[in-house]
Amino acid sequence: MLVEEERPRADAAERQIARWIEANVGGRVVRTVRQGRWRPAWHVDVERDGRTLALYVRGERVENFLPYSLERECAVWRLLEAGGLRVPHVHGLIEELPGIVMDRVAGRSNLATADSAQDVEAVRRQLAAQIVQMHRLDIAPFVAAGLRLPDSPRALTLSQFDDIHARYKTERRRADPLVAFAARWVERNAPPSARPACYTACDAGQFLFDGAELTALMDFELSVIGDPMMDLAALRIRGQWEDLGDIPSFYALYEAAGGWPVDLPAIRFHTAAFALAGTMASCLCMDQFLAAPQPDADYVEYLVWIVWEAKQALEAIAECIGVALDPPAPPPERHGWADAPIFAMASMVGELPEADPVAAYRKNVQRSLTAYLERIALYGPKLEADYLADVARMVGEAPADVAEADRLLEAFVEAAGPEADEALLRLLHANVCRRAFLLAVPGSLYLNGLVRPLLPV
Incomplete structure (x- = not known):
């Protein structure tokens, strides 16, 4: 309402x-x-x-x-x-x-809602064929429409990443050691593309289906001229919360439909770069929200984008360099003075009317924010203290709070060489897993990606 x-x-x-x-x-x-x-x-x-x-x-x-x-x-x-x-x-x-x-096209998203396994496989085959068809399109009309044509094989690999990173560096408002570390790694390790320039949707797993028919591909705002392996990598990220079935077998369907030979090392790299680009864009989204809140913004959704994609970026980097990551154990609950007011807030939200789709949406936003606040009250102090202690051990100086810890650690990242990669990766991954745990509210659309590791390919 x-x-x-x-x-x-x-x-x-x-x-x-x-x-x-x-x-x-x-x-x-x-x-x-x-x-x-x-x-x-x-x-x-x-x-x-x-x-x-x-x-x-x-x-x-x-x-x-x-x-x-x-x-x-x-x-x-x-x-x-x-x-x-x-x-x-x-x-x-x-x-x-x-x-x-x-x-307006008939259909629904998410193959988890399909009526049968046969429908799932039929739609997956059609999706693979559609992605192959996209990758065969003449890029000249897209360049004429304003999509930038990268000038080298390496630039082709980094096409979307470079666009978003440039904006992030100009507009960011806070220290973020995770982004600083991952961006340095991506730029240091970007391989030249082994394929010609292609039109790529970048987030190619968005579609509607009805029964056994894929009715429409959706959402092309991230489109670039780039390496086709970008689209295959992005399926790993989206598939964590919108079921796409088994990803390696989907790659076989793509090849069988006439797509480019699947390049798993390139896909692993693109997973890191794509997830990090999403993290940077979402950080800018959050900065704009905090500077000028709008009535239909969803703070928890925006924060989930940042944390979930940052977690996937670090896990993809670990996959590329052969490091096995161990997330921290969940902390014990700690009850305190916040329990009663959060309970009162949750009770009040439960009584709000749902007069129309906008009112129902806003109620869900309030409900998710209340659930997040409850988890912060129960677990936040211990997880925050663990992060401050990790940073102090790494940089040799005890930060007073999280903002100072971020500034100190970002400065450390900027001065460090590749020999520090594994230690920084482990510290940053432990902290992003802590933040993901706080956001892992039962029933969250993103729960799988928040609590489970990125599946290897």
Whole structure:
């Protein structure tokens, strides 16, 4: 439910949507429903020629932290449709909103919801064939649409990473020793791509399916010209919380469909680089939220993105260099003065009304924040003390608090050579596992990636 001061802005957005659709698509808008999520998006029904046309409007992120525009993404959708990919038809871009208007496609995400194992394998085969088709597209139209063409095989490997790292270095607001360490490792160890430049979605595991049919590929805002192994690596990350089945056997399906020979060392490297790029982008998202909070932001979701992807980045680095990581044991519960007020907060959240999708979403945001606060109260003091002690042992100076520990450790990382990699990797991984434990609320969509290690390939 929107509070009163939000209604004029919501009404203006719906008027912009209706005006643009009726002028550019035709017909009459009869229903507009805002999705309940952190990103503005709407389901729109249009009566046209005696039929109902189902549309979807994909708005711009509120925290606009990516180095890629919505206009660029709109052009990518159109090029993919022209190339024969299974994507929704795009009707155009509402510039004043802004938002991409596309057909609303039947289907659902996450193969864990499939009706049978046969449906899962049928959809996986179609997904593999679609990714192969993407990798065969002529890159010239994408370059003309604004996707940067890297100038060397090594730059091709780092295509998306370099874009996001450049923005991160310019806009970051806090010390982050994990990002500093992992970025230095990625830049020091990036292999030149052994394949020609390809269009890559970067987060290629996003799709809708209905029964045994893949109905649409989704979400191309991260698209770059890069190494096709990037797309195969990204499946390892997304597959931790949105079931894609067994990843190594999917790679076999990709090869069988005519894809590039699977290069496992390159995939392992790209897993680290892709996960770290996601971490850096999510850090910028969090910085923007903390500087100017918006009503539909989801603090816990944003923090999960940072911690979950940082954990995967470190585990992928460990996989590349052959280090076995041991996460710390869970700490004991410690009850105290925070128990009662957090219980009261949880009880109050449980009584809030769910009048519409936005209200239901906001209730879930409050519920997840309350659950996170409860875990901080139970486990946080011990985990924080462990991190401070680890940093003191590493740098030879006792930090007063977490912010000082981050600054001291980042300075240590920047001065260290490769000989310190394993010790830093173990320290940073132990701490990110502590933070993941705090976020591992039962029922979380990201629970698997927060508590389990990255599966090897």
